[in-house]
Amino acid sequence: MSTIVVIPGGFHPFHAGHASLYQAAVKAFPGADVYVAATNSQEERPFPFKIKEKLAKVAGVAPGHFVQVTSPFKAEEITRQYDPNSDVLIFVRSEKDRNESPKPGGTTKKGSPSYFQPYTGKNLKPFSKHAYIEYLPTIEFGPGITSASEIRAMWPKLNDKRKTAMVMSLYPATQKNPKLAANVVKLLDAGMGVETVNEKMKMGATIEPIEEDKEIDPVKTVIQFYEPIVNDIHKEKIDDYVDKARTLLQKTDDPAVRSKLINIFKQGKENPYIQGGIITTVGALLAGGLLSSASKMGLSPSQTNILLQSVLNTVIPTLVSRINGKSWVDTLKYTLASAGIGTSIAALTESENQDYLEEK
Numbered sequence: 504m505s506t507i508v509v510i511p512g513g514f515h516p517f518h519a520g521h522a523s524l525y526q527a528a529v530k531a532f533p534g535a536d537v538y539v540a541a542t543n544s545q546e547e548r549p550f551p552f553k554i555k556e557k558l559a560k561v562a563g564v565a566p567g568h569f570v571q572v573t574s575p576f577k578a579e580e581i582t583r584q585y586d587p588n589s590d591v592l593i594f595v596r597s598e599k600d601r602n603e604s605p606k607p608g609g610t611t612k613k614g615s616p617s618y619f620q621p622y623t624g625k626n627l628k629p630f631s632k633h634a635y636i637e638y639l640p641t642i643e644f645g646p647g648i649t650s651a652s653e654i655r656a657m658w659p660k661l662n663d664k665r666k667t668a669m670v671m672s673l674y675p676a677t678q679k680n681p682k683l684a685a686n687v688v689k690l691l692d693a694g695m696g697v698e699t700v701n702e703k704m705k706m707g708a709t710i711e712p713i714e715e716d717k718e719i720d721p722v723k724t725v726i727q728f729y730e731p732i733v734n735d736i737h738k739e740k741i742d743d744y745v746d747k748a749r750t751l752l753q754k755t756d757d758p759a760v761r762s763k764l765i766n767i768f769k770q771g772k773e774n775p776y777i778q779g780g781i782i783t784t785v786g787a788l789l790a791g792g793l794l795s796s797a798s799k800m801g802l803s804p805s806q807t808n809i810l811l812q813s814v815l816n817t818v819i820p821t822l823v824s825r826i827n828g829k830s831w832v833d834t835l836k837y838t839l840a841s842a843g844i845g846t847s848i849a850a851l852t853e854s855e856n857q858d859y860l861e862e863k
Contacts (some may be wrong), residue, residue, distance in 0.1 A: 505590040506535035507582060507630070511575030514541045514555045515548035515651050516694055518673045520597070521658035522562035523642040528595045531639065533687055534595075538568050540575040547657070550694040561674045563685065576605060576619075582630060592630035593622055599641040599650070607636040658695055666691070747782050748772075 543552035552571045559569040572580045607621040622637035677684035748768040771781040
């Protein structure tokens with residue numbers, strides 16, 4: 504008997520929250536065949552399957568496990584390779600979709616149990632008789648972001664630097680590969696303008712292939728992660744600063760990290776000129792690749808919190824340096840030196856740093 508786990512959805516676009524759900528399903532159902540089922544329908548939402556498939560690959564879905572289907576909650580393109588009289592079919596959804604149809608449970612008009620039933624792990628029937636629905640926790644992958652619709656709403660308002668920062672949040676693999684990040688930005692731009700993409704596809708054009716992940720100098724990795732964030736810091740007073748700060752504060756239960764965040768947010772309340780920088784920087788650290796990268800590296804919660812504390816120590820020095828008109832290079836040196844990382848870079852001269860940053 505095989506267990507088939509299917510994550511159905513629209514995935515416009517496929518993002519870090521979807522990837523987390525996929526990884527959670529792999530962990531929750533060891534030994535099962537876990538798939539993501541998506542259609543090519545663009546009647547209501549913009550992304551064609553080809554772009555969704557490429558984004559899913561970047562996000563970490565195993566090759567061959569992101570499948571185009573006609574109907575995600577039938578997924579016949581997946582189930583046809585299994586035995587309906589012996590194999591079990593489980594659909595996995597995010598907790599936020601618990602009230603969305605189809606819902607498990609209930610009975611048919613004839614009084615017999617409905618096809619979709621809640622997953623209990625006991626007395627499971629083959630999918631010729633029933634399929635099961637299980638809900639796993641919803642993961643936030645940005646400052647309060649939990650859905651693809653929020654990404655679609657935000658994307659057109661972002662400049663190039665903020666798009667890159669968001670891509671690093673949505674797809675951690677891009678943090679150490681700037682070419683990959685740039686390619687993903689292009690894919691998202693193309694997905695948001697789907698009519699143009701469709702016309703090109705009809706004419707036989709192809710989307711530029713995504714470059715595979717490559718090993719890169721770790722110092723350059725730090726630079727590439729911070730550059731779009733630090734460059735985008737502005738003198739800015741935010742009307743809903745307190746609400747935004749509270750939202751970010753909820754992202755950790757660790758007392759030491761919360762204490763550090765509260766101190767940073769208090770400084771922003773006392774000095775409105777750095778509010779924009781604080782929200783941008785702290786949001787990027789919490790949502791952007793730091794926590795997801797730490798998880799991917801296998802760091803324990805305590806190790807992750809220590810790492811987060813050390814990086815948060817650089818937030819105010821970075822903001823003050825940038826707001827005081829310092830160059831990106833000087834700001835980077837100040838930031839890295841404050842964090843106690845990248846000391847070789849911090850010790851370089853202005854010209855040496857600039858050469859390093861501009862190196863192809």
